[in-house]
Structure formats: C-alpha cells, structure tokens
Amino acid sequence: MSEESEKSRRESEEEGEIIYECSEGVATIILNRPAVLNALNDAMLAELNDAFERAEKDEEVRAVVLTGAGNNFCAGADISALEHSTVEDARDFARRLQLLTERIEAFPKPVLAKVRGFCLGGGFELALACDFRFASEDAKFGFPEVNLGIIPGGGGTQRLARIVGRTKAAELLFTGERISAEEALRMGILNAVSPAEPENALDDAVSKFLEKLLAKSAIALRMLKRALQGLEMPLHSALLLENECFANAFSTEDAKEGIKAFKEKRKPKFKGK
Numbered sequence: 001m002s003e004e005s006e007k008s009r010r011e012s013e014e015e016g017e018i019i020y021e022c023s024e025g026v027a028t029i030i031l032n033r034p035a036v037l038n039a040l041n042d043a044m045l046a047e048l049n050d051a052f053e054r055a056e057k058d059e060e061v062r063a064v065v066l067t068g069a070g071n072n073f074c075a076g077a078d079i080s081a082l083e084h085s086t087v088e089d090a091r092d093f094a095r096r097l098q099l100l101t102e103r104i105e106a107f108p109k110p111v112l113a114k115v116r117g118f119c120l121g122g123g124f125e126l127a128l129a130c131d132f133r134f135a136s137e138d139a140k141f142g143f144p145e146v147n148l149g150i151i152p153g154g155g156g157t158q159r160l161a162r163i164v165g166r167t168k169a170a171e172l173l174f175t176g177e178r179i180s181a182e183e184a185l186r187m188g189i190l191n192a193v194s195p196a197e198p199e200n201a202l203d204d205a206v207s208k209f210l211e212k213l214l215a216k217s218a219i220a221l222r223m224l225k226r227a228l229q230g231l232e233m234p235l236h237s238a239l240l241l242e243n244e245c246f247a248n249a250f251s252t253e254d255a256k257e258g259i260k261a262f263k264e265k266r267k268p269k270f271k272g273k
C-alpha cells in the first residue's frame with residue numbers, strides 16, 4: 001500500500017451513521033445510511049455535530065465537503081423514527097437540526113455540499129446551510145414534508161426563500177414537488193451541475209473548485225464567510241461588520257504576502273496567518 005493510501009486509510013474512520021475522511025486539507029463528512037437513502041436520525045445529528053467540531057479544531061482541515069454514501073445525498077428526516085415520536089421529541093429533533101445548520105453557516109471554513117440523487121427535506125436543509133452546492137445532473141431537490149402533513153423544521157422555510165425569493169420558495173414548500181438539478185441551478189440554488197457520466201465528473205468538479213479555495217488565505221476566506229453573515233442584518237450594521245472583517249484580513253501576514261507577491265509579479269504563498 002502506498003504511503004498516500006495508507007494515510008488516507010488511517011484518516012478514514014467509520015463512525016456509524018456517518019463517515020469522516022480527511023485528505024489534503026479537506027474533511028469529507030459522509031451521511032452513511034444508504035439503505036434508507038441516508039435519512040437523518042438522532043444518532044446521525046449527534047455524529048454530524050462531533051464531525052464538524054473535529055473539522056473545526058483540526059488545523060490541517062481547510063474546507064469541508066458534506067455528501068451522502070451511495071447514490072443519494074439524503075431523503076430527509078427518518079420517517080420511521082418520526083412515526084414513534086412525541087410532539088416534544090419531534091420539536092427537539094427539529095431544533096437540533098436547526099442548530100446544526102447554524103453551526104455549518106457559522107463554521108469558520110468553507111463548507112460545500114456534494115449532491116447526488118435525492119436531496120429532500122432535512123437533507124435539503126443541510127445543503128442549503130452550506131456555502132456552496134455542487135450536484136450531478138441526476139440530483140433531485142424538494143421539501144416533501146407537506147405530503148406528510150408536516151412542514152420543514154430545520155430552516156427550510158427560511159433559507160430557501162432567502163436564496164430563491166418567496167414566490168418560488170412558497171411553490172416548492174406548498175406543493176412538495178421536486179425539482180431537477182438543472183432547475184435548481186437556474187434558480188440559483190446550485191453553483192454547478194456535473195454530468196452523471198462519467199461517475200467521477202462531480203468529484204472532479206468539486207476537487208477543482210476546492211483547489212482554488214485552498215490556494216487562498218484561510219483567514220481571508222473566514223473573514224468573507226463572516227462578512228456574508230451580514231446579509232441577515234440591517235445594511236448599516238452589516239457594513240460595520242464588513243469593516244471589522246476587512247480590518248482583520250488586512251492585519252494578517254497573508255495580506256502582506258498577497259500585496260508583496262502582486263508587486264513582485266509572482267503567485268502568493270499564503271500561510272493562514
């Protein structure tokens with residue numbers, strides 16, 4: 001076994017409902033219940049939280065990819081578990097899903113959802129909390145909750161409308177109908193759609209994109225992510241936040257290196273400092 005694959009094997013640990021892998025600065029968190037299309041349950045939410053904590057603390061990790069095992073991203077909350085839930089159980093589950101989405105949004109490194117197949121309900125909510133969404137052309141998105149007599153509870157009623165506008169969001173939420181990857185791209189939900197064949201087209205597109213991000217200053221990316229949170233604020237407060245983030249980025253060694261490299265007509269070497 002090569003040193004590289006041995007390293008990758010050591011860093012790939014199966015943790016039950018999810019798989020956590022780490023390679024070349026990218027942590028990949030894989031929803032791992034393929035027999036039920038990676039439906040979300042209590043244990044999976046807890047493991048996802050732990051995985052994001054681990055990726056946050058690990059200085060080697062510069063970006064996170066969230067994806068699903070097998071041919072699907074996630075078909076939403078586990079309906080079999082919901083069947084036996086009390087109202088309080090269900091409310092608690094939804095709240096924990098909301099908190100996880102907030103954690104992803106506030107996560108100090110870029111998070112990208114890589115989507116194949118079904119991306120529904122709670123799965124769609126997780127994807128919507130990520131900074132970037134890349135999908136294969138066979139991906140399908142939607143909020144089918146209304147067909148079960150319930151509604152999305154993990155931020156879906158809020159984040160979709162903030163991305164696509166109220167009109168289209170209401171249509172998807174009220175009808176429970178699914179949309180194709182092409183349609184999701186047109187609506188601004190996705191960054192890119194890859195052909196279903198060859199199978200690695202989506203992986204390649206994601207890797208190419210991450211390569212671009214990994215060449216940047218990690219602090220500049222963190223400051224950009226924080227500044228974008230200003231979208232939830234009145235403009236005046238958001239501009240103050242941007243100013244704070246700008247000054248933080250400007251104070252770094254990376255900023256000095258970036259400006260110096262420009263003057264010297266060479267590529268900058270950022271250290272995340």
Ligand code: COA
Binds near residue numbers: 039121
């Ligand atoms: N929770 C629990 N189990 C689920 C699930 C979910 N959200 N979504 C799919 N599954 C299970 C199915 O029950 C099935 O299990 P089985 O083989 O033991 O019967 C297995 O995953 C495969 O799903 P299946 O329905 O046979 O696949 P399909 O290709 O015919 O349909 C879907 C795929 C996604 C359209 C369909 O599974 C579905 O509508 N799922 C529910 C989606 C939903 O309402 N999510 C919101 C929940 S709040």
